Amino acid sequence: MSETPCHILTVDVGNTTTRLGLFALADSADKTPRPLRTCDLTTPPRITADEVRIQLVQARAVLGDAPLAGTILSCVVPALTDTWRRALTDIAPARPLVVGPGLKSGMRLNYDNPSEVGPDRIADAVAARAIWGAPTIIVDLGTTTNVEVIDQTGAFAGGIIAPGIALGARALAEAAARLPQIELRAPRRLIGTSTRSAMQSGVVFGEVARIDGLLDGIVAELGCPAPVILTGGDAARIAPLLRHDATVDTDLTLRGLALLWQRNQRA
The missing domain is CATH 3.30.420.40 (ATPase, nucleotide binding domain)
Known part of the structure; x- marks a missing residue:
C-alpha cells in the first residue's frame, strides 16, 4: 500500500x-x-x-x-x-x-498593473500579513533590494525596488579597474583606512543608510508605525546595523508559498 x-x-x-x-x-x-x-x-x-x-x-x-x-x-x-x-x-x-495571474492570493494589490508584481513579492506579503498583521513593511535583500508595504487595510500598497548589496559591490569592482572584489561585511569604522575597508563601508553602511532612510519615508507616508521584516540572503548581516528594529525571517517567501498553496485548494 x-x-x-x-x-x-x-x-x-x-x-x-x-x-x-x-x-x-x-x-x-x-x-x-x-x-x-x-x-x-x-x-x-x-x-x-x-x-x-x-x-x-x-x-x-x-x-x-x-x-x-x-x-x-x-x-x-x-x-x-x-x-x-x-x-x-x-x-x-x-x-x-x-504564482501569478489566476492564482488566488487573498490580498488586494493596489498596483497600477497587478500582473507586474513579482511572485516572490506576493508570497512575502501574504506571509508577513498572516504572521504580523497590517500594516507591515518587508525588506527582501537578494539580487535586488525589494521593499513591500502592506497598508492598514491589509492591502499590498506597493513598494520599492533597488540594486542589491552584492550587485552594488560587483558593479564597483567591474566598473572601476583599480577596485577589487570585496567580502560583504561591515568594517569596524565608517571611515575606511584602506581601499577594501572604504568599499565595504560604502557598500554595507551605504545599504544600511539607504534602508533606514527608506523606512523613515515609508512610515511617514503610511502615517503610522509598522513592524519591519527582513528576509533574503543578506538579512542577518544587515538587520543588526539598522536603526529600525527588524525581525529576520529568511524563510518568509517559502512560508508565503505554503499559505498560497493552501488558499488555492478546492473545498
Missing part, C-alpha cells in the same frame, strides 16, 4: 539562488507555517527540464522523499518558469501551482 501524501514542496526561483522548502500538509493551513527542511540551489541562466528533474532528485535526498500532495512555484526568471513547471509535474499527483 502506498504512503498517503502528507507534504508539499515550495520552490522559489530567484535570480541568483533557488530555494526549496518542504512543509507538512497538516501545517499548511496554519497561519504561521514553517518548513521542515530547506535546500538552496544556484540558479543558472539556462537549464533543461531534465536537468531540473536531476536537481529535484538530489534536493529531495536533502529534504526527505516522503510522497508529495502538491507543489507550488514562484519564479522571477521568466525563461525558467515553464522548465520548472514541467519538471515539478512529475513529482506530485496534482499539477504544480505557479
